[in-house]
Amino acid sequence: MPNIPTDSCDATTITREGRSYLSFGGCNYLGLAHHPRVVRAVQDAATVYGLSSSASRETTGNARPHAQLESELTSFCDHEAGLLVPDGYTANLAALQGLEHLDIKHALIDARAHASLKDAARLAGMEIHLYEHLDPEDAQRVIGLLDSPCVILTDSVFTTNGDLAPARDLLGVLRERDWLLLDDCHGFAVLGNQGRGMPNAVRLKSDRLIVTTTLAKGLGCAGGIVMGPSVPVESARANSIAYRCTTPASPPLVSGGLEALRILREDKNIHERIAKAISLTRATLRASGIESHDHDSAIFAFTLGDLEQMRQIEQSMYERGIILPLMDYPNGPAPMYFRLSVNASHTREQIEFFGDTLNEVLALHPLRETPSHEHAQ
Ligand SMILES: Cc1ncc(COP(=O)(O)O)c(C=O)c1O
Known part of the structure; x- marks a missing residue:
């Protein structure tokens, strides 16, 4: 059509x-993209901030709603650190640029993962390896061929068909310095307690786990976030060009995201x-x-x-x-x-x-x- x-x-x-x-x-x-409280929050913030912060968060573009949503989402999802970026695509790239700086040179990607994960690995300069869709044993086989640390990349809830990643088993195949990155774009706001996402739904906690998500789907607004332990998140903040050299999501939309998050918490x-x-x-x-x-x-x-x-x-x-x-x-x-x-x-x-x-x-x-x-x- x-x-x-x-x-x-x-x-x-x-x-x-x-x-x-x-x-x-x-x-x-x-339905939060149309929720009257969210729409009102966007309208009100437009009168306070205008439509664009017009500069990187690391220069003059860091408005109050950016800092607030970054910290509220990070604590809502129970992570040590978080970095708010322009969108979900950038979140994956920023996370991998941060990891690349920590000497992670290999990306092990589910063969059916979202295309942005492969782009992110490529743009971060990592060597890409694919493992069979939803198959931790195949991931383990590929890891066995690598001579230096890697990051495993997968959708938590697969974009195209709703499959759930075997996240716990994937964590189980990590070696000491490997990481697991879950792209939770289709789990966040939907799954877990009050929408805390797929890791919360399956009670997944690990100091090797990084979670990215968009705020444009379940939360109905705009933006993206990288969450996890401080070391990789702060490496992304310090080193990712995708974060440092881009304009963040519009402050009114981020204010809408804050209101949407309140609704998640309040609407039983x-x-x-x-x-x-x-x-x-x-x-x-x-x-x-x-x-x-x-x-x-x-x-x-x-x-x-x-x-x-x-x-x-x-x-x-x-x-x-x-x-x-x-x-x-x-x-x-x-x-x-x-x-x-x-x-x-x-x-x-x-x-x-x-x-x-x-x-x-x-x-x-x-x-x-x-x-x-x-x-x-
Ligand atoms: C799994 C997944 N990751 C990343 C993205 C990119 O998010 P955004 O649209 O906020 O850039 C999308 C969809 O757009 C997605 O479905």
């Missing part, structure tokens, strides 16, 4: 060319709402004959028949007012696949409407191949 720009949106609907669509895309997992129901949306979506997909994962990620990936059929299904859903994104986003389960995501604002009625519409559309386009949940590759 053509990439038609959005004219306006809220957490579950998108208006394009004068028509409103129910959307099952994106990563606004808690927000995680219950997303959990309900996830389990209803899972049941709805299964009722349509589509297998799905069994865990708490809000991302579902699957293929339906061949490419031509998938294009027809996407189009037919769209004509009926539903956006079910068909994509070739890198490192996904198939060259082209559906990536459906739900958020805490999706209602039971909306998900049921999705299920009814999907069944109607599938009846119109009988599949030439059985539906494939991402794992059945």
Whole structure:
């Protein structure tokens, strides 16, 4: 389908060319990008700070909200140190530039990790090695071939299909001076106690663990952060060009992030709402004959028949007012696949409407191949 720009949106609907669509895309997992308190915080801060701090945080661009969000997020996620950077892409790069300065020359990357991790390793000048997706034994095999310390890099919750990384087992294969970096862009704000992220959800604590995340998805604002022990984080602060020579996220958006973090702490129901949306979506997909994962990620990936059929299904859903994104986003389960995501604002009625519409559309386009949940590759 053509990439038609959005004219306006809220957490579950998108208006394009004068028509409103129910959307099952994106990563606004808690609906915070549209929360009235967050939007108000952004508006208020714009009158105090203007729109851009217009300089690196290390020169004149460090506004109060930057320092505050850096320290609040770091203590919320229970890390020793944190570094707020412009976005999630930069967070991975800053973390690796910091590690490179500590003489880490090898990056061991899950074969299906987010593309930014590979870019970060390359730009930090590290030698890149891939291990089989979700396979700590293969990671251990590759580590055995290295003659100097390395960092293992993986999504915590995989962007394209919601797989969970075997984080504890990966920690288990580290040698004395190795590190594990978890990119928690799709776990933070969603998983763990009050959204503290995937490491919190699986009770992972280690002095060899570094966590990066974006603030543009679950928190609904903008920015990125590197968190972990002081040594690597402070090395990133001191040495990363990606941090030192870039303008931070806009102070109003960072103020919105602070308000979103307050909501995470205060709203006792927000995680219950997303959990309900996830389990209803899972049941709805299964009722349509589509297998799905069994865990708490809000991302579902699957293929339906061949490419031509998938294009027809996407189009037919769209004509009926539903956006079910068909994509070739890198490192996904198939060259082209559906990536459906739900958020805490999706209602039971909306998900049921999705299920009814999907069944109607599938009846119109009988599949030439059985539906494939991402794992059945
Ligand atoms: C796993 C992962 N890491 C990093 C990023 C980059 O984050 P940002 O968009 O804030 O640069 C994304 C997506 O955008 C992502 O999905």
